[in-house]
Amino acid sequence: MDFDRPLDRFLGSPAQLAVLRAICALPTGYAATGREIARRAGVSHPQEIGVLSDLTGEGFVQRQRVGRADTYRLNASHVLADLICDLFKKEKRVRKDLISFLRAQVASHAGSARAAYLFGSAAEGPMRAGSDIDVALVWPGAKPDELEKAQSAISEALRRRYGNEGQVLVRTSPLSERTARGAWKRVLDRGVLLKGPARLAAG
DSSP states (O other), X not given: OOSSSGGGGTSSSHHHHHHHHHHHHSOTTOOEEXXXXXXXXXXOHHHHHHHHHHHHHTXXXXXXXXXXXXXXXXXXXXXXXXXXXXXXXXXXXXXXXXHHHXXXXXXHHOTTOSEEEEETHHHHSOOOTTOOEEEEEEOTTOOHHHHHHHHHHHHHHHHHHHSSOEEEEEEOSOOOTTTOOHHHHHHHHHOEEEESOSOOOOO
């Protein structure tokens, strides 16, 4: 182990991250074959072999021969096991954090909006690193300066916290599930509700 920069050996490539994520997600004490880990990680067999060889050398995983195959399990006693596996546990909570954060932003900057939604790839997946975070506000009667301030504040807050641009779509006329068309139908059908009634039945 490199005691000055130990994470360099663990977090150096997408394949390493994918295999580490799969190893940390294994049930406690469970040993998996390399091919099973490759499937769980979504990497090729040659990539998995190389990464598991490195992780075994670092002592992060333990290898055991079972029949004709090698099996691998997390070495829970490794000094970095808790640190690295906790990162992946927190990674799973990022989308929930986004939803909670947006609900607070809508309450703060668009409190009188009738409804608000997260939609697009951030809601439905898959999302690329540079994708926009799309928010829709149903806000009948909102004034232009009120809308501009809310759009700017929510977009800037998203950029600061997540590094993604925020795009805020606003509708100032009434909306219902019966009358929704185009992008707004997608918002109601597939979006994540941030504020408002579960069903916009009356517009």
